[in-house]
Amino acid sequence: MVLTLEKIRAAGERISGYAVKTPLLRLSAMDSFLGCRVYVKAECMQVTGSFKFRGAVNKALSLTPEQLGRGIVAVSSGNHARGISYAAKLLGAKVTVVMPLTATAIKVSNTKALGAEVIQCENQERFKVAERICAERGAVMVHPFNDEDIMAGQGTAGLEIAEQCPELDRLIIPISGGGLFSGVSTAVKALAPKVKVYAAEPSALPRYTVSVKAGTPTAVPSKKTVADALVSLIPGDKCFPCVAANADGIAAVDDEFILKGMKLLLAEGKVLCEPSSAIGIGAVLQGLIKVKPEDNVCFLISGGNVAFDQLSILDDVVI
Amino acid sequence: MVLTLEKIRAAGERISGYAVKTPLLRLSAMDSFLGCRVYVKAECMQVTGSFKFRGAVNKALSLTPEQLGRGIVAVSSGNHARGISYAAKLLGAKVTVVMPLTATAIKVSNTKALGAEVIQCENQERFKVAERICAERGAVMVHPFNDEDIMAGQGTAGLEIAEQCPELDRLIIPISGGGLFSGVSTAVKALAPKVKVYAAEPSALPRYTVSVKAGTPTAVPSKKTVADALVSLIPGDKCFPCVAANADGIAAVDDEFILKGMKLLLAEGKVLCEPSSAIGIGAVLQGLIKVKPEDNVCFLISGGNVAFDQLSILDDVVI
Numbered sequence: 001m002v003l004t005l006e007k008i009r010a011a012g013e014r015i016s017g018y019a020v021k022t023p024l025l026r027l028s029a030m031d032s033f034l035g036c037r038v039y040v041k042a043e044c045m046q047v048t049g050s051f052k053f054r055g056a057v058n059k060a061l062s063l064t065p066e067q068l069g070r071g072i073v074a075v076s077s078g079n080h081a082r083g084i085s086y087a088a089k090l091l092g093a094k095v096t097v098v099m100p101l102t103a104t105a106i107k108v109s110n111t112k113a114l115g116a117e118v119i120q121c122e123n124q125e126r127f128k129v130a131e132r133i134c135a136e137r138g139a140v141m142v143h144p145f146n147d148e149d150i151m152a153g154q155g156t157a158g159l160e161i162a163e164q165c166p167e168l169d170r171l172i173i174p175i176s177g178g179g180l181f182s183g184v185s186t187a188v189k190a191l192a193p194k195v196k197v198y199a200a201e202p203s204a205l206p207r208y209t210v211s212v213k214a215g216t217p218t219a220v221p222s223k224k225t226v227a228d229a230l231v232s233l234i235p236g237d238k239c240f241p242c243v244a245a246n247a248d249g250i251a252a253v254d255d256e257f258i259l260k261g262m263k264l265l266l267a268e269g270k271v272l273c274e275p276s277s278a279i280g281i282g283a284v285l286q287g288l289i290k291v292k293p294e295d296n297v298c299f300l301i302s303g304g305n306v307a308f309d310q311l312s313i314l315d316d317v318v319i
Numbered sequence: 320m321v322l323t324l325e326k327i328r329a330a331g332e333r334i335s336g337y338a339v340k341t342p343l344l345r346l347s348a349m350d351s352f353l354g355c356r357v358y359v360k361a362e363c364m365q366v367t368g369s370f371k372f373r374g375a376v377n378k379a380l381s382l383t384p385e386q387l388g389r390g391i392v393a394v395s396s397g398n399h400a401r402g403i404s405y406a407a408k409l410l411g412a413k414v415t416v417v418m419p420l421t422a423t424a425i426k427v428s429n430t431k432a433l434g435a436e437v438i439q440c441e442n443q444e445r446f447k448v449a450e451r452i453c454a455e456r457g458a459v460m461v462h463p464f465n466d467e468d469i470m471a472g473q474g475t476a477g478l479e480i481a482e483q484c485p486e487l488d489r490l491i492i493p494i495s496g497g498g499l500f501s502g503v504s505t506a507v508k509a510l511a512p513k514v515k516v517y518a519a520e521p522s523a524l525p526r527y528t529v530s531v532k533a534g535t536p537t538a539v540p541s542k543k544t545v546a547d548a549l550v551s552l553i554p555g556d557k558c559f560p561c562v563a564a565n566a567d568g569i570a571a572v573d574d575e576f577i578l579k580g581m582k583l584l585l586a587e588g589k590v591l592c593e594p595s596s597a598i599g600i601g602a603v604l605q606g607l608i609k610v611k612p613e614d615n616v617c618f619l620i621s622g623g624n625v626a627f628d629q630l631s632i633l634d635d636v637v638i
Contacts, residue, residue, distance in 0.1 A: 023342055027364065044589045045346065263627065270363045270591045270623040304589040308582065311630065 003148060003182060003242060005190040008155035011058045015153060018057045018090070022046050022157070024164035024298070027269040033319065034284050036291035039168070040265070041161050044273045044304025048082040049110070050229075051157055051180055051302050052144075056083035058153030059142050060091050068093040071139040075099075075130045077231050078107025079303050080144040085114035096139065098130040104228055106307035123222050123231055145179030146236030155183025161298060162191035170297045172280030172289060175199035175208055175250070177232040178239025180302065185246035196248040198289050200279040202227045203252040211235050212244055226255045226313065229276035229303060251289050256317075257282035263314045265301070274306040275313070322467060322501060322561060324509040327474035330377045334472060337376045337409070341365050341476070343483035343617070346588040352638065353603050355610035358487070359584070360480050363592045363623025368429070369548075370476055370499055370621050371395075371402035371463075377472030378461050379406040387412040390458040394418075394449045396550050397426025398622050399463040404433035415458065417449040423547050425626035442541050442550055464498030465555030474502025480617060481510035489616045491599030491608060494518035494527055494569070496551040497558025499621065504565035515567040517608050519598040521546040522571040530554050531563055545574045545632065548595035548622060570608050575636075576601035582633045584620070593625040594632070 022045050030038040043051040060068070071094040074084045081097040088095045095116040099108060100123035111118055121129050134141045143150060161171065161184070171188060175181045185197045201208050202225040211218045211234075219234040235243065243250075261281030265271050280299040283289045291297050341361050349357040362370040379387070390413040393403045400416040407414045414435040418427060419442035430437055440448050453460045462469060480490065480503070490507060494500045504516045520527050521544040530537045530553075538553040554562065562569075580600030584590050599618040602608045610616050 020345070020347065023344055025342055025364065026339070028339065028366070029364070029368070042589070045344065045348070047347070049348070049589075266591055267627055270361070270368075272585055272589045272591060308586055308633065314627065 003151050003186050005187060007152045008159060008183060008187045011152040012156040012159050014061050015054060015057050015156060019047055019054045021160055024161060029268045030264060033264055033268060034281065034291065035293060036295040036297040039165055039296060039298040040269065040271060041157060041298055041300045042271060043157060043300065043302050044271065044277060048086045049303055049305040050079035050083065051154055052079040052083035053086065054156050055150035055153030055179060056080060057087040059147065059149040060084065060087040062149045063140060067140045071096065071137060072142050073130050073134045073139045074142045074144065075126045076144050077229050078103045078111065079229055079305060081107065081111040081116065082114065082305065084142050085111050085116040089114050096133060098126045100126055100231060102228060102231065104307065104310065107305055110305060124233060145177030146238050148238060151179045151183045151239065153183065154180040155187045157300065158184035158187025162188055165296065165298055167296045168192060168195050168298055169295045170196045170198065170291065171300065172198045172200055172283060172297065173300045174230060174276055174279045174302045175201045176230040177236045178243050179236065182239045182242035184300065186242060189246050197246055198249045198251060199243060199247050200251045200253050200283040202230050202279065203254050205231060205233065206252040207233060207235055208243060208250050209252045211240060212250060226258055227276035227279055229274060230279065249289060251283035253279050253282045253286055253288060257286040259314060259317045260285050260319055263317045264319045267319065271301065272304055272306065273301045274303050277302040322470050322505050324506060326471045327478060327502060327506050330471040331475040331478050333380050334373060334377050334475060338366055338373045340479055343480060348587045349583060352583055352587065353600065353610065354612060355614040355616040358484055358615060358617040359588065359590060360476060360617055360619045361590060362476060362619065362621050363590065363596060367401040367405045368622055368624040369398035369402065370473055371398040372405065373475050374469035374472030374498060375399060375402035376406040378466065378468040379403065379410050381468050382459060386459045390415065390456060391461050392449050392453045392458045393461045393463065394445045395463050396548050397422045397430065398548055398624060400426065400430040400435065401433065401624065403461050404430050404435040408433050415452060417445045419445055419550060421547060421550065423626065423629065426624055429624060443552060464496030465557050467557060470498045470502045470558065472502065473499040474506045476619065477503035477506025481507055484615065484617055486615045487511060487514050487617055488614045489515045489517065489610065490619065491517045491519055491602060491616065492619045493549060493595055493598045493621045494520045495549040496555045497562050498555065501558045501561035503619065505561060508565055516565055517568045517570060518562060518566050519570045519572050519602040521549050521598065522573050524550060524552065525571040526552060526554055527562060527569050528571045530559060531569060545577055546595040546598055548593060549598065568608060570602035572598050572601040572605055572607060576605040578633060578636045579604050579638055582636045583638045586638065590620065591623055591625065592620045593622050596621040
């Protein structure tokens with residue numbers, strides 16, 4: 001199966017009325033800091049606070065009543081958890097989410113608040129734990145990225161970007177497992193082939209940098225990063241070919257620059273995002289993606305699930 | 320002279336290419352907290368970080384080269400200062416701004432960064448100081464609100480609101496001297512007469528509550544408020560008739576609720592504003608403006624000129 005524009009459009013029709021069309025903002029106050037004309041796609045303003053709801057509700061709407069009745073099991077650092085828990089709640093299904101111990105407190109509490117059961121374990125164990133629970137309970141696994149319905153759902157953000165920003169030159173997308181990048185890049189490359197599309201991942205977990213070089217999905221060791229939403233250790237095998245085909249570049253960004261990006265977006269752009277979502281801004285600040293003053297550059301801001309008391313991580317960050 | 324829709328439209332044509340059309344955001348994540356369908360007009364994303372640039376650049380573009388050559392003197396708590404300083408810089412004029420001692424550090428530094436001279440004094444003395452400087456130097460006074468070109472410029476935000484949110488039921492606007500409210504309410508009442516328009520002022524400085532009751536502009540004593548941008552002591556005499564005619568209600572909001580509003584907009588809406596700009600949200604949280612779940616309510620978020628280190632005022636605020 002190959003992800004296509006048609007499948008993404010079908011997802012767009014399926015989830016309309018559930019997910020919202022998020023704003024695409026022109027934030028000129030950031031131009032001088034980044035050296036380009038800055039746009040952001042504000043998925044931090046999506047239902048459940050991140051793009052993950054797009055894929056999750058698309059998947060949930062694709063399940064049969066019998067499947068929904070068996071319950072859903074998901075693996076997530078928090079945003080897919082909240083997305084699938086809300087989608088399942090709308091459709092009357094039970095959810096169990098396996099989250100890494102590194103998940104932030106607000107992501108755990110947001111998920112529990114939707115009635116989901118949360119089980120926490122070491123990051124590298126989470127898929128094994130989820131598969132065991134699925135087998136024990138006969139539940140349906142909803143993978144956070146390596147699933148065509150999920151990828152197509154995330155791609156609906158790309159349909160909107162192409163429509164909302166016809167002047168776009170470059171698009172920078174956070175990447176972890178690869179579901180968001182696969183969907184969005186497929187939509188944008190089909191609708192606006194001249195746009196350069198880049199992936200940005202934490203330098204602590206450079207699974208796509210390593211895998212694209214190796215030509216095959218390759219695992220990296222688990223390491224700490226401020227990008228709590230970007231902790232996948234290996235590309236999804238369904239996502240990898242899309243990323244390898246569509247990425248005009250992959251930036252491995254240091255935590256220091258991720259935090260600078262987050263502070264810049266907040267202080268000058270007036271938009272609050274979670275650390276992971278600022279990674280594209282960090283990539284430009286670190287000089288990993290070259291831009292020119294006349295370039296129209298859109299940063300996909302993937303989520304805003306960050307607690308007020310987490311903002312102290314920005315206290316000593318200098319933009 | 321009476322402020323009219325035609326004058327506001329003329330201002331809109333004059334400032335296009337200078338001020339930007341700011342986004343009007345539908346922020347459904349805030350609905351359950353406020354009991355209505357929440358929209359915000361994000362003037363925190365305006366050039367110079369507040370709506371004040373609209374009026375300032377409209378005024379500056381209305382001055383003759385001879386007037387510009389004499390230099391500009393302004394009175395401002397900070398947002399008009401930044402707006403007029405940037406407008407003057409674009410047109411090659413010198414600016415001196417008289418700011419109250421209560422002006423925040425970031426507003427003083429933002430103004431100085433544009434090359435303006437800043438003089439600080441007690442809040443109640445600022446107009447006297449400015450008039451003395453004007454007389455001494457032969458400079459042109461650009462009043463922060465009591466000027467028809469300023470009011471017409473601010474009103475251009477109202478043209479945009481009426482176009483961007485045709486489903487609007489209620490609009491809540493921060494008020495200090497009354498320039499913003501006069502302009503925006505004149506535009507909105509002309510284009511969408513069914514919309515109810517409310518003003519929100521700090522309960523510490525209730526100059527419009529007092530003046531509307533008295534039927535004439537009436538001064539209130541200088542007092543402290545977290546709303547550093549809303550410190551006018553008396554309505555402008557050109558603004559007062561507009562406000563008296565157009566306001567469907569005036570809410571005098573406590574600091575506690577202004578800060579709750581600011582934290583709610585940041586935490587759930589993902590938008591950073593300065594304390595003053597959250598006063599409309601505070602008015603609803605305090606129960607001063609009644610709304611219903613099906614009401615489409617727009618909060619005009621007047622500015623975002625707040626420093627990161629000021630955010631600690633929200634630490635102990637409970638939404």
